[in-house]
Amino acid sequence: MNKTMRALLLASLVASPLLLAGCGNKEEAVANEATEAKKLAAPARDDDAGWKAYLPQVVQENMGTITNNPFLYYLPPESDPEFEAKYERQVEAATTAMKRGVQKGNLLAFGSPASSRMAGLIETAFADVQPDSLKGVRIVFIGDASDNPRVHAVVAPTGADYVFVEAK
Numbered sequence: 687m688n689k690t691m692r693a694l695l696l697a698s699l700v701a702s703p704l705l706l707a708g709c710g711n712k713e714e715a716v717a718n719e720a721t722e723a724k725k726l727a728a729p730a731r732d733d734d735a736g737w738k739a740y741l742p743q744v745v746q747e748n749m750g751t752i753t754n755n756p757f758l759y760y761l762p763p764e765s766d767p768e769f770e771a772k773y774e775r776q777v778e779a780a781t782t783a784m785k786r787g788v789q790k791g792n793l794l795a796f797g798s799p800a801s802s803r804m805a806g807l808i809e810t811a812f813a814d815v816q817p818d819s820l821k822g823v824r825i826v827f828i829g830d831a832s833d834n835p836r837v838h839a840v841v842a843p844t845g846a847d848y849v850f851v852e853a854k
Contacts, residue, residue: 728853731799732763740853741797741828748826748849752793756826757783761798761807773803780811790822796837797828801853805833812840820846828853 726743729736738760745756759780761773780796788794798804808827824847827837834850841848 729799732765733799734762734766737763737797737799741795744797744828744851745793745795745826748795748824748851749793750824750847750849752791752824754792756793756795758795758797759804759807761800761804764800764803769800773807777807777810780807784811784815788820788823793824793826795826795828797826797851797853799853801829801833804829805836808837809840812844815844817843818845820844823847824849826851 726740726747729740741758741760745758749756759776761776762769766772783794796804796808804827823844825841825844826849827834827841828851829837831850831852834852838848838850
C-alpha cells in the first residue's frame with residue numbers, strides 16, 4: 687500500500703504541471719476570443735441609436751493614457767429631419783471649444799455615420815487653432831477612410847495625438 691501511495695503521489699506531482707499548462711492555454715484561448723469579440727462593427731448608416739451606442743465603445747477602446755472624461759461630438763445620420771440644425775449646433779460647440787483651448791490630458795472624439803459632414807465640421811472647428819497648441823490632447827476621428835486625409839491634414843499642425851478609427 688505504501689508503494690501504491692507513493693506512485694499516486696508521484697503521478698499527481700507529474701500531472702499537476704501538465705494540467706496547469708493546459709489551463710494556461712485554455713485561459714489564453716479565452717482571452718484571445720474575448721479580444722476578437724471586442725472588435726466593434728459600425729451600425730448601419732441610418733441606425734442613430736446604434737451609432738449612439740457604438741461611438742462611446744470605440745472612444746473607450748482608444749483612450750490610451752487619457753484619464754479625463756472624453757468629449758464626444760456626434761452628428762446623426764443625414765436622413766434625420768433636423769440634421770442641418772444639429773450640424774450647426776455641433777459646429778458652434780466644437781469651434782467654441784477650440785477657441786477656448788483644450789487642456790493637455792483631454793480627448794476629443796468626432797464620429798458620425800455622416801463621415802464627410804463630420805470631416806467638414808472638424809475642418810471648420812480647427813481652422814483657427816494655433817500650431818502645437820494641442821500637445822498632450824488626443825483627437826479621435828471615427829469615420830470613413832476616404833475622409834481621414836482631410837481630418838489628418840487639419841489636426842496634424844496642432845500637435846495633438848491623432849487617432850483614426852475606420853467605421854466599418
